[in-house]
Amino acid sequence: MTINKTDEQWREELSAEEFQVLRKAGTERPYTGEYVDTKTVGSYRCRACEAELFTSDTKFDSHCGWPSFYAPLAEDRVRYIHDRTLGMERVEVRCANCDSHLGHVFEGEGYGTPTDQRYCINSISLTLVPADDK
Structure with a gap:
């Protein structure tokens, strides 16, 4: 089920900070997000709609300033958009359920992960649900 809401409803x-990142494709400053260094076991959900997107099993230390994952929970949980803003060629990652901006995915950077991908995700786009809270 896809969630469709107006900007007014999202606001x-x-x-204001969540709206800027999730709905306007903003980016939080590096090393400021609450999940950059988190090691808690659990699942990461979209802060806007609570869809489960990533798990701590795929989170790794990339030292890039944002939480990094090497894969989403399942490919149908996210969608991809070619992003050519800021003079760069990137792939934007959005929540497939509510179309909120999450971050970007990069390939071929040489991280020792099973997918050779780095999902660079804004902490403010996520809510961590610890495994012991489920």
């Missing part, structure tokens, strides 16, 4: 539900 009522999200903080």
Whole structure:
């Protein structure tokens, strides 16, 4: 089920910072997000709609300033958009359920992960649900 809401509805539900990142494709400053160095076991959900997107099993230390994952929970949980803003060629990652901006995915950077991908995701786009809270 895809969630469709107006900007007004999203503004009522999200903080100004959340709205800027999730709905306007903004980016939080590096090394400022709450999940950059988190090692807690659990699942990461979309902060806008609570869809489960990533797990701690795929989170790794990339030292890039944002939480990094080498794969989403399942490919149908995210969607990809070619992003040519800021003079760069990147692939934007969005929540497939509510179309909120999560971050970007990069390939071929040489990280020792099973997929050779780095999903560079804004902490403010996520909510961590610890495994012991499920």
